[in-house]
Amino acid sequence: MSRDERRRRLTAFLETIRRPDVELDTIDEQDGLVGSGLIDSLALLEIITFLETEFGMDFSESGVDPDELSSIAAILDLIERRGR
């Protein structure tokens, strides 16, 4: 799967968990998801679940590093490194 395709799936998912008053296209790939107000810190849990189900990632082995989930670019890098 290409990075573009992964990005498309990720942003489609973020649409379902973003704050209703912040549009996804207002933030850059490098912007902090929580810092920009797109999602709240609790939504990180839903991102973890998404990565587990969509990309077969297992965090029980590596643990969760919130930094790796901090932006779209960071999440895409994480999927590239550890995704199925």
Place this chain on the structure above:
Amino acid sequence: MSLAQRYASLSQLHEDPRLIAFAATPRGRALTWLVATLLLAPNSMVFSISPILALVLIAPQWRTQILCLGSIFVLDRQLTSNGLSGTGELAAMYAFIVGLLYLTYLAARSYRSLPHLVQRNSQIVLHALIGALMALSFLLPDSLTGEGRPAAAAIRSVRLLLPYFVWRMGYILLAGRRGSAAGSSFLDHLLYCLPVYGSTGVPYGKGYDHLKRCRADEPLALARSALAGIKLLVLVWLWVAARDALTLFVYGDPVYRLGSVLELDVFHLPRLGEVIANPGGVPYVLIWVSMFLELVDFTLSLAGPGHTVVGCLRLFGFNVFRNTYKPLLAQSIVDFWNRFYHYFKELLVEFFFFPTYVSVFKSYPRLRIFTAIMAAAFFGNLYFHALRDTQELVDLGLGATIAHIGPRSVYCFLLAVGIFFSMMREQQRRGAAAVPQEQSPLRAFRRIAGVWLFYAIIHIWNARPIELTITQRTRFFFSLFGL
């Protein structure tokens, strides 16, 4: 300029480009040092912070080494405040503590070469080892642990200091697990294990990874961070003054400042503990006032010291998040928890919540979240306090320990349940399909009032003195509703 604009520009002084540019100049740095020293003057920390800050402002590139120089004073203060003074005893304890931290660092640096089982469960292994050392220190006979014995210093330090260091050692291991410890030096970890910027058993600013991410290196970023630190130290004065006013004018208790005692016998609102002990003697309205003001007082008691620590961290160029950030304006239970004692919450999330969340009930989302919250806000919260107060609990004896832990268990359980329902509610408000809620002042007020009510009520099982039994507290709770 309107009043609101004036307030906004004043409260965001640290974002003013001209001020930042000035603070980055030699004169600006000298002024930053002077203002910080004056603001910290009433605090005994000023004697260690002021010279260290001067050195950091002169040579920020040597920040880590300078802060570690301050760590020596921190360790010395910790050991001597525990009543230890003999040269041999102190030397043994220096060696023991620094040796233990160094071993943890070595384990983190070579994390991938640790046995697989240890890698997967490094925090559990750490706590098992620390628990074993603690247990050993209590089981040894007096003939070994008595004054003047060669092993006495190390054994006693186990009991007194390990609950403080164990979470910091946990952060070292987290850096190992994440792979960042491999490129770090021991000093990078020593600076937060023995923090010259002050701290409690909770590591403010967390560990290596977080501090590295928040570290300002460019002159302008460093100046901005220092200005943000100054702003927090100013807020400390405001919150201390507010708490003094509450103590003097509302509770009618004396306030001790700068060697003087201030006393005003104007009004005497009973503290929540007194109300719980004797609810019949207080008018109904004052009971509720006492409950809400206890929440305000508790928040102020946390905000002052927390701002001092975070303010100092920012002055040293680590632009970290505040420990307490307007929790009384939070509009949900979970948001309050996030803002009230941020670094304690972070500790519980990193060491209890995430490990549980990624390990259990993956096919049952709600049960998964509930279990993870219980692991953090209930079990983790209780465990942290029990570990911290081990010596006190052993001194109290089994019966008193159970009586002490009982009310706290209720508090932690109710907290966890409240957070779970609040999280579920927040989840429903997300997504493109969700309707943005109108933020009318009345709606905001109602939500804030609800959060106050929840925390004021659960605080019944957390209020001091600890001698109040679970029965007294529960009976008081029911009496609020005429039951």
